[in-house]
Amino acid sequence: MTVTLKDIARQVNRSVTTVSRALHDYADVSPETRALVRRTAEQLGYVPNVVARRLQKQRADAIGLILPSYGPRLSDPLFADILSAAADEITRAGLDLLISIVHRPEDEVAPYYQRVGERRVDSVWVVHTRCHDRRIAYLLERRIPFVAGGRVLEDWVFPYVDVDYARGMHSLVSHLIQLGHRRIAFAGESAELTAVHYQREGFRHALQEHGLAIYEDLIVESNPTQRGGYDAAQTLLSRRDAPTAIIAGNDMMALGVMSAIQDQGLEVGSDVAVAGFGDIPLAETSHPTLTTVRVPAQQMGRVVGQMLVMSARGQEISNPYVLLQPELIIRQSTDLDLWL
Amino acid sequence: MTVTLKDIARQVNRSVTTVSRALHDYADVSPETRALVRRTAEQLGYVPNVVARRLQKQRADAIGLILPSYGPRLSDPLFADILSAAADEITRAGLDLLISIVHRPEDEVAPYYQRVGERRVDSVWVVHTRCHDRRIAYLLERRIPFVAGGRVLEDWVFPYVDVDYARGMHSLVSHLIQLGHRRIAFAGESAELTAVHYQREGFRHALQEHGLAIYEDLIVESNPTQRGGYDAAQTLLSRRDAPTAIIAGNDMMALGVMSAIQDQGLEVGSDVAVAGFGDIPLAETSHPTLTTVRVPAQQMGRVVGQMLVMSARGQEISNPYVLLQPELIIRQSTDLDLWL
DNA sequence: TTGTAAGCGTTATCAT
DNA sequence: ATGATAACGCTTACAA
Numbered sequence: 001m002t003v004t005l006k007d008i009a010r011q012v013n014r015s016v017t018t019v020s021r022a023l024h025d026y027a028d029v030s031p032e033t034r035a036l037v038r039r040t041a042e043q044l045g046y047v048p049n050v051v052a053r054r055l056q057k058q059r060a061d062a063i064g065l066i067l068p069s070y071g072p073r074l075s076d077p078l079f080a081d082i083l084s085a086a087a088d089e090i091t092r093a094g095l096d097l098l099i100s101i102v103h104r105p106e107d108e109v110a111p112y113y114q115r116v117g118e119r120r121v122d123s124v125w126v127v128h129t130r131c132h133d134r135r136i137a138y139l140l141e142r143r144i145p146f147v148a149g150g151r152v153l154e155d156w157v158f159p160y161v162d163v164d165y166a167r168g169m170h171s172l173v174s175h176l177i178q179l180g181h182r183r184i185a186f187a188g189e190s191a192e193l194t195a196v197h198y199q200r201e202g203f204r205h206a207l208q209e210h211g212l213a214i215y216e217d218l219i220v221e222s223n224p225t226q227r228g229g230y231d232a233a234q235t236l237l238s239r240r241d242a243p244t245a246i247i248a249g250n251d252m253m254a255l256g257v258m259s260a261i262q263d264q265g266l267e268v269g270s271d272v273a274v275a276g277f278g279d280i281p282l283a284e285t286s287h288p289t290l291t292t293v294r295v296p297a298q299q300m301g302r303v304v305g306q307m308l309v310m311s312a313r314g315q316e317i318s319n320p321y322v323l324l325q326p327e328l329i330i331r332q333s334t335d336l337d338l339w340l
Numbered sequence: 341m342t343v344t345l346k347d348i349a350r351q352v353n354r355s356v357t358t359v360s361r362a363l364h365d366y367a368d369v370s371p372e373t374r375a376l377v378r379r380t381a382e383q384l385g386y387v388p389n390v391v392a393r394r395l396q397k398q399r400a401d402a403i404g405l406i407l408p409s410y411g412p413r414l415s416d417p418l419f420a421d422i423l424s425a426a427a428d429e430i431t432r433a434g435l436d437l438l439i440s441i442v443h444r445p446e447d448e449v450a451p452y453y454q455r456v457g458e459r460r461v462d463s464v465w466v467v468h469t470r471c472h473d474r475r476i477a478y479l480l481e482r483r484i485p486f487v488a489g490g491r492v493l494e495d496w497v498f499p500y501v502d503v504d505y506a507r508g509m510h511s512l513v514s515h516l517i518q519l520g521h522r523r524i525a526f527a528g529e530s531a532e533l534t535a536v537h538y539q540r541e542g543f544r545h546a547l548q549e550h551g552l553a554i555y556e557d558l559i560v561e562s563n564p565t566q567r568g569g570y571d572a573a574q575t576l577l578s579r580r581d582a583p584t585a586i587i588a589g590n591d592m593m594a595l596g597v598m599s600a601i602q603d604q605g606l607e608v609g610s611d612v613a614v615a616g617f618g619d620i621p622l623a624e625t626s627h628p629t630l631t632t633v634r635v636p637a638q639q640m641g642r643v644v645g646q647m648l649v650m651s652a653r654g655q656e657i658s659n660p661y662v663l664l665q666p667e668l669i670i671r672q673s674t675d676l677d678l679w680l
Numbered sequence: 681t682t683g684t685a686a687g688c689g690t691t692a693t694c695a696t
Numbered sequence: 697a698t699g700a701t702a703a704c705g706c707t708t709a710c711a712a
Contacts, residue, residue: 002457004705015683020707030681047457051400052705054391055688062438067427074424080415084441088409091440096460098402099439100431101424117342117387119689120436226625259625285566285599344689355699360691368697392689395704459705684711695700 003044011040023048054119062096063308064121066111069103071128076224077280078250078297079127082149085301086125086308093309109138116144122312125149125304129160130192145314147307149300150194159311159320161304165195165277168293168326169202170209172247172275175291175328177210179335181245181273185218187232187257188249196249199277203247218243222253229256237264237272244272245334251276251283251292258286258333269336279329288332296324343386351380363388394459402436403648404461406451409443411468416564417620418590418637419467422489425641426465426648433649449478456484462652465489465644469500470532485654487647489640490534499651499660501644505535505617508633508666509542510549512587512615515631515668517550519675521585521613525558527572527597528589536589539617543587558583562593569596577604577612584612585674591616591623594630598673609676619669628672636664 005023009016014033022029022037029037040046054060065083072079090097098121102108112135115121122145126135129150139146140156148160169186176184186203188196200219207214217239222232229248236243237260246261248254254276258268268274269288276283279294303322310317332338345363349356354373362369362377369377380386394400405423412419430437438461442448452475455461462485466475469490479486480496488500509526516524526543528536540559547554557579562572569588576583577600586601588594594616598608608614609628616623619634643662650657672678 006705016706017684017708018682021682024707028681033681047454049395049705050458050460051391051394052459052688053707055389055395055690055704056706056708058688060391067424069424069428073420074414075417075420077415080413080420084409084414087407087439088441088443096438097440098436099427100437101428114387118390120390226621230625255622256625259627262627281566282595285570285596287599287602346689356690357692357700358698361698364691370697373697389689392704393691395688395706396690396692398704682712684709686707686709688706689704691703693700693702696698 002049003041003046004049005046007044008037008040008046011044012036058119059312060096060119060122061094061312062098062121063090063312064098064100064112064115064124065127066108066115066124067099067101068105068108068128069101070105076250076252077282078278078295081297082301082304085298086305087301089302089305090309095309095312109135112139112144112146113142122314123147123308125308129194131194131197132192133194145311147304147311147317149304152194153197159307159317161300161307161322161324163195163295163300163324163326165198165293165326166202166205168277168328169199169247170206171328172291172293173203173206174210175330176245176247176273176275176334177206177212179273182212183215183218183241183243184245184247185220185236185243186247186249187220187222187229187236187253189224189228190221199249215241224250224253226252226256226259229253230260231256233257233260234264237261237266246272246274248274248276251278251280251290254290254292254333255282255286258288258290267336269333273334275334277326283329283331286333288336289338291331291334292329294327294329296326300324342389343381343384344389345386347384348377348380348386351384352376398459399652400436400459400462401434401652402438402461403430403652404438404440404452404455404464405467406448406455406464407439407441408445408448408468409441410445416590416592417622418618418635421637422641422644425638426645427641429642429645430649435649435652449475452479452484452486453482462654463487463648465648469534471534471537472532473534485651487644487651487657489644492534493537499647499657501640501647501662501664503535503635503640503664503666505538505633505666506542506545508617508635508668509539509587510546511668512631512633513543513546514550515670516585516587516613516615516674517546517552519613522552523555523558523581523583524585524587525560525576525583526587526589527560527562527569527576527593529564529568530561539589564590564593566592566596566599569593570600571596573597573600574604577601577606586612586614588614588616591618591620591630591632594632594673595622595626598626598628598630607676609673613674615674617666623669623671626673628676629678631671631674632669634667634669636666640664
């Protein structure tokens with residue numbers, strides 16, 4: 001049924017070797033043979049068997065993404081954009097992108113070793129890094145090629161792409177302070193996550209720099225969902241000395257924060273300012289529109305995709321430590337006068 | 341560096357054949373040998389090379405998802421949930437799920453043939469089916485194993501999982517009519533999509549059944565985004581004889597519809613009723629909360645995943661035509677009295 | 681310019 | 697109960 005090099009070879013009365021070389025445009029094949037082989041291959045509908053090639057080349061030509069079900073959800077718009085862009089880069093390069101889901105934290109490292117050991121993939125993509133990430137330690141220890149979406153707080157050396165959350169947070173807090181806010185809160189996901197760690201760091205640093213007090217009870221942890229934002233805001237607003245501004249770790253949380261404020265009969269932007277991180281499409285169309293720190297998701301995806309390709313090919317990664325700069329997008333939720 | 345069967349064989353002084361059989365629990369291996377082999381494999385850290393196995397078995401043990409960049413976005417919450425559940429089923433079965441992105445409609449069929457021909461995948465998953473879908477025609481013609489997420493309007497026979505949009509729409513329209521609405525609009529994506537076709541069909545059918553006129557100019561097409569819903573609502577509301585209820589093809593569009601209504605100074609739920617399809621998390625937390633036809637995304641994913649696994653294994657699919665029933669979720673956007 | 685032969689790591693067939 | 701041999705489809709020394 002399926003056509004192999006052997007079939008072509010028989011047809012054109014040449015050896016399999018010659019056919020292989022002809023198809024790969026080797027110089028030491030006569031033009032006539034090359035043409036004949038190509039024509040015949042076309043005619044017979046030859047499609048190379050990549051599995052055989054992989055066995056011979058000892059390369060899987062594939063990249064693995066292991067997605068913790070407790071980690072970034074595919075439905076997270078930002079992550080979806082990153083993933084799309086990365087998948088695009090990877091398929092463009094002729095490699096496969098394999099996705100698998102892992103449910104329990106205790107199973108989170110084994111799949112990496114397994115997939116690489118089994119030769120399913122050449123390199124893996126680690127997402128949602130934590131400050132002290134077992135996965136990274138494991139991969140480094142076993143010398144498994146990988147690229148991380150995010151840094152860690154250890155002084156380990158490995159390729160990563162990350163966003164400068166501290167800087168983004170700094171410009172956001174400065175913006176709020178300029179508007180006169182003195183009691184600013186931050187609600188983020190677990191501080192175990194490197195991203196959240198840097199958000200908190202930027203938060204504290206900005207307050208300090210402006211000579212403002214840091215109220216630790218205004219730094220809270222919550223789920224990275226709209227619901228999580230809602231709950232956190234409720235708690236914060238019920239405090240005596242409630243904050244006049246609430247920053248959320250991501251835009252979905254920020255939308256939840258806005259809901260909570262509105263449900264208390266307060267006005268977002270005047271009574272309480274709100275801001276998020278990400279700049280998902282909803283940020284622009286919410287009521288009021290949402291001030292946010294834009295994360296360059298597509299660029300992240302492109303870059304991480306390219307790095308993964310190099311890593312999978314065993315090439316040196318040209319620029320292995322990439323820190324992308326976010327951009328502050330000011331909208332109505334911090335400044336109602338804005339009519340965008 | 342990497343341990344193969346040969347290494348184990350040498351170590352235990354047996355043939356490669358025996359080692360292979362021992363590891364696969366064949367009956368014709370002595371208990372001692374089996375134990376010895378297992379122990380040694382463990383000790384040496386043997387990991388089977390699936391590429392070699394695939395070549396020998398002539399199976400890729402993998403499933404391909406080819407995602408049109410103009411089709412369902414990964415960030416579509418519903419699709420993300422379907423995909424997660426399917427990926428879970430697939431990896432549980434020991435198969436790989438490969439994702440690739442295709443950009444141009446003219447390139448949308450070739451990748452299927454290529455991936456299967458190259459033996460990268462055994463079976464493919466077609467999403468976002470259209471009424472007359474070239475992809476399905478192509479796959480059937482070439483006898484490529486596949487499972488479709490959605491039906492077509494041809495009388496072709498192939499395995500699919502779909503949602504009964506017509507029925508969902510019917511109960512939604514009935515609900516609105518009961519509330520007294522007579523001018524109901526529907527804004528959906530292109531009617532080329534089977535899902536939208538059935539939504540329209542259910543829409544017309546429900547009106548007919550209740551003896552109401554069908555105003556064709558209240559059936560409009562728009563992008564499946566919040567923006568698309570916003571624009572469609574603006575157009576609809578500017579008509580003389582504007583509708584008193586607007587149904588959107590999905591929840592994101594419905595949110596856009598709500599924004600447009602609010603921006604015109606009208607109240608959602610009293611002045612104009614709004615409903616969507618999907619029941620994404622945002623539907624429950626929007627202001628007002630959104631009436632919607634719940635799509636059982638996770639179940640869809642599980643089912644399609646299981647079907648793909650059977651298909652990839654060359655097994656007969658036990659129940660190849662699955663039509664899942666949606667559920668009407670009534671919230672404030674059609675009935676402001678509801679205090680949920 | 682072309683061909684022969686070996687090898688990638690596994691499984692299957694057929695002996696012993 | 698075990699082993700020798702071939703085969704899966706391809707690439708690549710090496711030889712001619």
